[in-house]
Amino acid sequence: MKVRSCSNLSALMFVILMLSGQSSLASQGSVTDRILEANEPFDNSQIESAHSLPDQTVWAKENFQGRKFKVLARKNHMVRYRCTTCHNNEKKILVNDGVLLTHGDIKMNHGQGENNLTCVECHHPQDRDALIDKQGEKIDFDHSYQLCGQCHFRQKRDWLGGAHGKRVKYWAGERVIRNCTTCHPAHAPKFKKRMPATYSLPLTK
Amino acid sequence: MNSRKDETDPMNKEEIVEGKSSRRSFLKGLSIAAAASSAALVTGGCSLESLPKSREELGLKWETYFQENYRLMTQEEKDQTVERLTRQAKLEDNLDIHISSQPPREKVLYGYAFNISRCEGFMDCVEACVQENNLDRNAKTQYIRIFEMEPGKLDPSTGDGKYFHKVPVDDKFYMGVQCFHCENAPCIKACPVKATWREPDGIVVVDYNWCIGCRYCMAACPYYGRRFNWGEPSVPEEEITRQQHYLGNRKRMKGVMEKCTFCIQRTRQGKLPACVEACPTGSRVFGNLLDPDSEIRFVLKNKKVFRFKEELGTDPKFWYFID
Structure with a gap:
């Protein structure tokens, strides 16, 4: 009897060993299998080195599938912000200063052909420190994605998820992504043609 | 060394x-x-004065010569190895570098996606890669190749890999190729000395000290992803990236293989690879495949994706996608 239980035990051990062997094999399966198996969110806090971003960031006013994220701030990069330092009804601006300050350097190239946008289609006509969407809602310069997404809704959907735009510096840690205007100058958003940064080598056959 | x-x-x-x-x-x-x-x-x-220094140098060389395969080392031995290599760099080249032996992280499998409808062929990625990974400037080694492609073609060998003119050209698209870090990598199988393997976090790496330079892996790779050092690699001293990893961008020798390592020295610290960070168009997406909240998982779930030469069964962790 004793001998029998002993053999049972060894059989059990054998089965356990086999199973553990199989599970280790399963983890070596195809990438697709491994991706489909992994449904547990990754603990981003375990990567200590992925913190401390140098740039100024703000919490996005929208989230993606319930997850909050940050975007790079815009206002601190705007040279003449606040706009109301000039655009108010208190102070008169001299013609000579006006030449410097009338944004004559801006070449609008946003929208094709005759549909090229004008200033007040995005800028708030009264409150110059803000943008305005098609519903007449004020939009903060730091949250321009709310404005751009009205027309470019496909890009915005991808941007929220991560297929458009870029994460800043880290793949781990807190999700910080670039704002629309970090890459696209709002007045002429298309990238300009230029020479490549380097050359490419031929494919050897 | x-x-x-x-x-x-x-x-x-x-x-x-x-x-x-x-x-x-x-x-x-x-x-x-x-x-x-x-x-x-x-x-x-x-010359008694120079003797102790050279003796140390010779001793370190001797130890390097009898070094174990990196994969078989314990973490302690790995740490000792990188310490020795750091000291050797100081003695031989008078360089203050930091070589890491950071192990892979749990529950991480790196994956990469490339947006072929968004890449405009600026090649900032190539430049960043060359600088980050201390690539040989003499031989002009590049891990990444960008091909200017005709619409409708999806095989880079039909594209122009030698373009040097203003980009993007109308009615062309651009496709980047590098090591795809196959889960079922032919290069690993081809290596006769097991000097190349896949790390638990999915990165295919080379132990430069164990490689014998037979180039079987280069022949086995269906993606032309591997590079060989025909000569002694040279990098101008002021351009050397000091933060290095044993399996990554540390100094390579003449006659060994090297390849893209997803910038192992950066990614294991949570940073993005140099090419991803440099891309001005956001065509490159990188992240943890095992994290359902990651960007790469979003791409795989929501975009039209394909892998290059998927029919070969190499199971690469590099996807192309379109908007």
Whole structure:
């Protein structure tokens, strides 16, 4: 009897060993299998080195599938912000200063052909420190994605998820992504043609 | 580190290759060797000051020569190894570098996606890669290749890989190729000495000290993802990236293989690879495949994706996608 239980035990051990062997094999399966198996969110806090971003960031006013994220701030990069330092009804601006300050350097190239946008289609006509969407809602310069997404809704959907735009510096840690205007100058958003940064080598056959 | 190349006298080797060896040149070589050895005897007694330093250097070289395969080392041995290599860099090249032996992280499998409808061929990625990974400037080694493609074609060998003009060109698209870090990598199977393997976080790496330079892996790779050092790699001292990893961008030797490592020295610290960070168009997406909240998982779930030569069964962790 004793001998029998002993053999049972060894059989059990054998089965356990086999199973553990199989599970280790399963983890070596195809990438697709491994991706489909992994449904547990990754603990981003375990990567200590992925913190401390140098740039100024703000919490996005929208989230993606319930997850909050940050975007790079815009206002601190705007040279003449606040706009109301000039655009108010208190102070008169001299013609000579006006030449410097009338944004004559801006070449609008946003929208094709005759549909090229004008200033007040995005800028708030009264409150110059803000943008305005098609519903007449004020939009903060730091949250321009709310404005751009009205027309470019496909890009915005991808941007929220991560297929458009870029994460800043880290793949781990807190999700910080670039704002629309970090890459696209709002007045002429298309990238300009230029020479490549380097050359490419031929494919050897 | 350089022990292997010192085994044969370069002069004799040249003569053997060119078949010009004669009795005269043999005797000439012999006399030079004799003179050199006698000189060594004479100076060996005098230069006491340089002796301890060179002795340390020689000792380290000796240890490097008998170094174990990195994969078989314990973490302690790995740490000792990178410490020795750091010291060697200081002694041989007077460089203050930091070589890491950081192990892979749990529950991480790196994956990459490339947006072919958004890439405009600026090649900032290539430039960043060359700088980050201390690639040989003499041989102009590049891990990444960008191809200018005709619409409708999806095989880079049909594209122009030598373009150098203003980009993007209308009605062309751009496709980047690099090591795809296959889960079922042919290069790993081809290696006769097991000098290349897949790390638990999915990165296919090379132990440069264990590689014998047979280039079987290069022949086995269906993606032309691997590069060989035909000569001693050279990088201008001021351009050397100091933060290095044993399996990543540390100094390579003549006659070993190297390849993209997803910037292992960066990614294991949570950073994005250099190419991803440099891309001005946001065509490159990188992240943890095992994290359902990651960007790469969003791409795989929501975009039209394909993998290059998927029918080969190499199971690469590099997807192309379109908007």
